Amino acid sequence: MIAIDIQQPLAHFTLEVSCSLKAPVTAVVGASGSGKTSLLEAIAGLREATRGRITIDDAVLLDSDRGFSLPPEKRRVGYVPQEIALFPHLRARDNILFARRDHDRLMSLAQMLELVPLLDRYPSSLSGGERQRVALARALMAQPRVLLLDEPLAAIDQPLRERILVHLRRIRDQERLPMIYVTHQPFEALALATYCIVLREGRVIGQGRPDDVLRDPQIGATTDVDNVFEVSDPHHDRENGITRVKTSDGGTLVLPFDLVADATFPLVVRISGEEIVVFGKRPESVSSRNVLEGVVSDVRVYEGRADVTITAPMPVRVRLTRSAVEELQIAPGRRVWLALRSRSFRLIG
Amino acid sequence: MSEVGLLLVSLKIAAGSTVLIVLPALALAAWSWRRSGWWRAIVDSIAMLPLILPPTAVGFVLLVLLGRRSVIGGMLERIGATILFTQTAAVIAAAVMSFPLMFVMFRAAIDSTDPRYFQIARTLGASPLRAFMRVTLPLAWRGIVAGVILAYCRAIGEFGATAMIAGNIPGRTQTLALAIYQRVEAGREDDARILVVYVVLLALTSLIASEVLIGRHRKKTA
Numbered sequence: 001m002i003a004i005d006i007q008q009p010l011a012h013f014t015l016e017v018s019c020s021l022k023a024p025v026t027a028v029v030g031a032s033g034s035g036k037t038s039l040l041e042a043i044a045g046l047r048e049a050t051r052g053r054i055t056i057d058d059a060v061l062l063d064s065d066r067g068f069s070l071p072p073e074k075r076r077v078g079y080v081p082q083e084i085a086l087f088p089h090l091r092a093r094d095n096i097l098f099a100r101r102d103h104d105r106l107m108s109l110a111q112m113l114e115l116v117p118l119l120d121r122y123p124s125s126l127s128g129g130e131r132q133r134v135a136l137a138r139a140l141m142a143q144p145r146v147l148l149l150d151e152p153l154a155a156i157d158q159p160l161r162e163r164i165l166v167h168l169r170r171i172r173d174q175e176r177l178p179m180i181y182v183t184h185q186p187f188e189a190l191a192l193a194t195y196c197i198v199l200r201e202g203r204v205i206g207q208g209r210p211d212d213v214l215r216d217p218q219i220g221a222t223t224d225v226d227n228v229f230e231v232s233d234p235h236h237d238r239e240n241g242i243t244r245v246k247t248s249d250g251g252t253l254v255l256p257f258d259l260v261a262d263a264t265f266p267l268v269v270r271i272s273g274e275e276i277v278v279f280g281k282r283p284e285s286v287s288s289r290n291v292l293e294g295v296v297s298d299v300r301v302y303e304g305r306a307d308v309t310i311t312a313p314m315p316v317r318v319r320l321t322r323s324a325v326e327e328l329q330i331a332p333g334r335r336v337w338l339a340l341r342s343r344s345f346r347l348i349g
Numbered sequence: 350m351s352e353v354g355l356l357l358v359s360l361k362i363a364a365g366s367t368v369l370i371v372l373p374a375l376a377l378a379a380w381s382w383r384r385s386g387w388w389r390a391i392v393d394s395i396a397m398l399p400l401i402l403p404p405t406a407v408g409f410v411l412l413v414l415l416g417r418r419s420v421i422g423g424m425l426e427r428i429g430a431t432i433l434f435t436q437t438a439a440v441i442a443a444a445v446m447s448f449p450l451m452f453v454m455f456r457a458a459i460d461s462t463d464p465r466y467f468q469i470a471r472t473l474g475a476s477p478l479r480a481f482m483r484v485t486l487p488l489a490w491r492g493i494v495a496g497v498i499l500a501y502c503r504a505i506g507e508f509g510a511t512a513m514i515a516g517n518i519p520g521r522t523q524t525l526a527l528a529i530y531q532r533v534e535a536g537r538e539d540d541a542r543i544l545v546v547y548v549v550l551l552a553l554t555s556l557i558a559s560e561v562l563i564g565r566h567r568k569k570t571a
Binding site for chain 1: 463465466468469470471472473474475476477480483484487488
């Protein structure tokens, strides 16, 4: 468990964060300048003026009341900053081996993060996503107690080929390492995190399950209803322009062939809940390539609109007007059919 | 004494002084890089003082410090060592006079590196010293080499402080700079001219090398 209770004076406000993080991945969501990066730097020990207390399990990293602050090199905190900061004078291999010269571990990390062909390259010749993966491997080599990631998708130009989220999921599942993931994009939080903190001007304005926190209108972190799926096992049908894929929840989706033809699977796709059509009866002759049958599991009604979760069998979130909810008698337990246009899917990495 | 002999004495003294100050200048530049505020301003200013003081004033201070009546001079005399008016004195004079230039160059080179790399190295388990040696220094190396070259040039050209504490003894402490002065004084201007050509060629090659390095360093860090 990571327990944080700190105050950090910043230029325009004081960062004040108090939280206990037990989840495998915690997302820290907030607009630019809300103090997200400062929070990560305080945990990593890169901010001298931090007051308060930080502990990871039994290890005390900071206890300013007792005048104790562990230096960054003793904190065992893996930090991948937004600018990535690979050492430009070292090849990818030596960047990764910086913390420890363990060649067996190097090879296992390189395989997990698909870095084997890149090991002898210098950072200047790597793409944004490749650098990000090298930086992840470099941080993991140091055997950290926690991995701090600052906007890992920000430096990525071509999400199609980079699949950073897929790699981060691998790290989460294979390394069993707690992660704190800073982002200003709520859908990234949904794709990876099981716990979420929302920061505004240095203060925590909400924390809890990402689904609940991010959609809470009081917190106002996002008004989007994004659906994020990790998909694999593609079956391409070039002639008809479609590719069938499996979701990690056991569902099937149809994506446009040209969107994913060059992609390496698994990858993460997103569709907005505003672009999904709900039918009260099984529709016939629809142009949407994805018609899913499901059962309404949750309905949240806000002013004039409702956000509905449907199990189909993966959870799909849809935004409807209240008028539509009433006409279709949408309520938990109601059987419905969903139409998802394959062209409405976006790749996010 | 032959021109080649003079050149060798000058190169030897300048090399000795440069080697003597590389580590202290680097350590001070690294210390200064990590500090801010009054202490940094005071220490940096003291380190740079010989750059703006009259060389004769620096020479006089050294003369007093190393003289028999001083603590250092007294201790040296007890173990039978003399420094004043030897090549060692010439090395010390050149070292003190070229130290500020090396320090300023080193500090600029280190300042030009992104401190983020140093920080990240520390989160990867490196102590401040290790992070500096393995990350910051390699990123600053061109500026460091340029600093060494410029300090070496400065040491070759050193005159005032050297004349004060090392004298002008042919074959021992007479450097090119001192010999030019002596030859002009003696009315041997043709002889002096040859030495001037030597010095100009020597300094110019070194400066061009240093400029090329700094230029590349700028490009790399831009």
